[in-house]
Amino acid sequence: MAYIEIKQVYKSYGENHVLKDINIQILKGQLVTLLGPSGCGKSTLLRCLAGLEEIQEGAIYLDGSEISQIPAGKRKIGMVFQQYSLFPNLTVEQNIGFGLQMQKMNRDLISEKTKKVISLVELEGKEKEYPISLSGGQQQRVALARSIIMEPKVLLLDEPLSAIDAKLRKSLQQKIMEIQKELNLTVVFVTHDQDEAMLLSDVIWLFNQGRIEQSGSPIQIYTRPHTHFAASFIGNYNILEAQEFHAMVGETTSDGKKIGIRPETIQIQRDPVLPAEGEYLLQGKIKGNSPRGNVLRYQIEVKGIRLHADVLFRSFTLFENGANVYVSIPKRDCLELS
Ligand code: ADP
Numbered sequence: 297m298a299y300i301e302i303k304q305v306y307k308s309y310g311e312n313h314v315l316k317d318i319n320i321q322i323l324k325g326q327l328v329t330l331l332g333p334s335g336c337g338k339s340t341l342l343r344c345l346a347g348l349e350e351i352q353e354g355a356i357y358l359d360g361s362e363i364s365q366i367p368a369g370k371r372k373i374g375m376v377f378q379q380y381s382l383f384p385n386l387t388v389e390q391n392i393g394f395g396l397q398m399q400k401m402n403r404d405l406i407s408e409k410t411k412k413v414i415s416l417v418e419l420e421g422k423e424k425e426y427p428i429s430l431s432g433g434q435q436q437r438v439a440l441a442r443s444i445i446m447e448p449k450v451l452l453l454d455e456p457l458s459a460i461d462a463k464l465r466k467s468l469q470q471k472i473m474e475i476q477k478e479l480n481l482t483v484v485f486v487t488h489d490q491d492e493a494m495l496l497s498d499v500i501w502l503f504n505q506g507r508i509e510q511s512g513s514p515i516q517i518y519t520r521p522h523t524h525f526a527a528s529f530i531g532n533y534n535i536l537e538a539q540e541f542h543a544m545v546g547e548t549t550s551d552g553k554k555i556g557i558r559p560e561t562i563q564i565q566r567d568p569v570l571p572a573e574g575e576y577l578l579q580g581k582i583k584g585n586s587p588r589g590n591v592l593r594y595q596i597e598v599k600g601i602r603l604h605a606d607v608l609f610r611s612f613t614l615f616e617n618g619a620n621v622y623v624s625i626p627k628r629d630c631l632e633l634s
Pocket of ligand 1: 309314337
C-alpha cells in the first residue's frame with residue numbers, strides 16, 4: 297500500500313490552473329523526483345504536501361491518514377529548499393539542534409542526536425562555526441541535517457542543489473542517496489535537471505504544465521517515453537513527423553503519430569552489411585559531428601531527413617564530413633509518440 301497517496305489534486309492561483317488531476321503514489325523508503333521544466337507546478341505540489349499551500353480539490357494521504365487539512369507544523373514532514381535559510385547568529389550545531397530545542401527536548405539527548413546527524417552529513421569539526429564561514433555545499437548539509445534530526449516521516453527537497461556548483465553537486469547527490477538509504481527515508485525531490493532525476497530516483501514523475509505526463513523508473517522513462525514532450529525532455533531523441541518517418545523507411549505510423557529514436561540506438565557503418573532481422577538499414581551521409589564528453593554526436597542525412605546519432609568516443613575511425621555511410625536502426629527503438 298502507498299505510504300503517500302496524492303489523489304485527484306487540483307490547485308489554482310486565480311485563473312492559473314497550476315495542478316490538474318494529480319494522482320501520485322509513493323512507497324515507504326522510496327526516493328522519487330518530480331521532474332519538469334520551470335513553472336510546471338512541481339514546487340506548488342511539494343508545498344501542498346508540506347501543508348504550506350491548500351489544495352482546492354482532491355486529498356493527500358500519509359501513512360494511511362488524510363493530511364489535507366492538517367497544519368504544516370503537525371504533518372511531520374521536513375523540507376529543504378534551494379536557499380539554505382540558516383540562522384546566521386547560530387552555530388552549525390545550534391542550527392541543527394534548534395527544532396528539538398523548540399520541542400524542549402533534554403539537552404544531552406539533543407547533543408547526542410546532533411552529533412549523529414553531523415557525522416551523517418560529514419560536518420565534523422564545523423560544529424562551532426557560523427553559517428557565514430561555510431561554503432554553499434556545507435550550508436546545504438546543515439539544512440539537510442536540521443531536517444533529518446526531526447525524524448520526519450517524509451523529507452521534501454525543493455531543488456536543493458541548484459545553487460551549488462556542478463562538481464560539488466555530484467558529491468551532494470551521492471550523499472543524499474547514501475543518507476536516504478541508510479535511514480530508509482521517504483524522499484520527494486524536485487528538480488528540472490533530467491540527469492539529476494535519472495541518478496537519484498527510484499521513480500520519476502514527469503510534469504508538463506500542471507499535469508503528470510508519465511511516471512516510471514529512470515530506465516523506463518529514458519528508453520520508453522510515451523509522448524513527444526517526454527521524448528523531448530529526456531534523452532536527446534530524434535523526433536520525426538509521421539511523413540518524415542515514412543520518407544525514410546517507407547512505413548506509416550498509427551494515427552499519423554510522431555516517431556522518437558534515441559541517438560545511441562542508431563549505428564553507423566562505412567560498409568554495407570546485410571540488414572539484420574528487425575532493423576532498418578539505410579544509406580546516409582555524414583553532415584557534421586560534435587564531441588560531447590565521452591560521446592561523439594554525428595549529424596547524418598538520410599533520405600533528406602536529418603538524424604543525430606551518438607557513438608562512444610573511443611574509435612580512431614571517425615567518419616569524416618561528407619562520408620557516405622550505412623545507418624542501422626532497430627525497429628523496436630522507433631517509438632510512436634502521442
Ligand atoms: P515549478 O516548481 O515547476 O517551477 P511552480 O510550482 O513554482 O513551478 O509554479 C507553477 C505556477 O504557479 C507558475 O505559473 C507560477 O507562476 C505559479 N505560482 C506559484 N506560486 C504562486 C503563488 N504563490 N501565487 C501565484 N502564482 C503562483
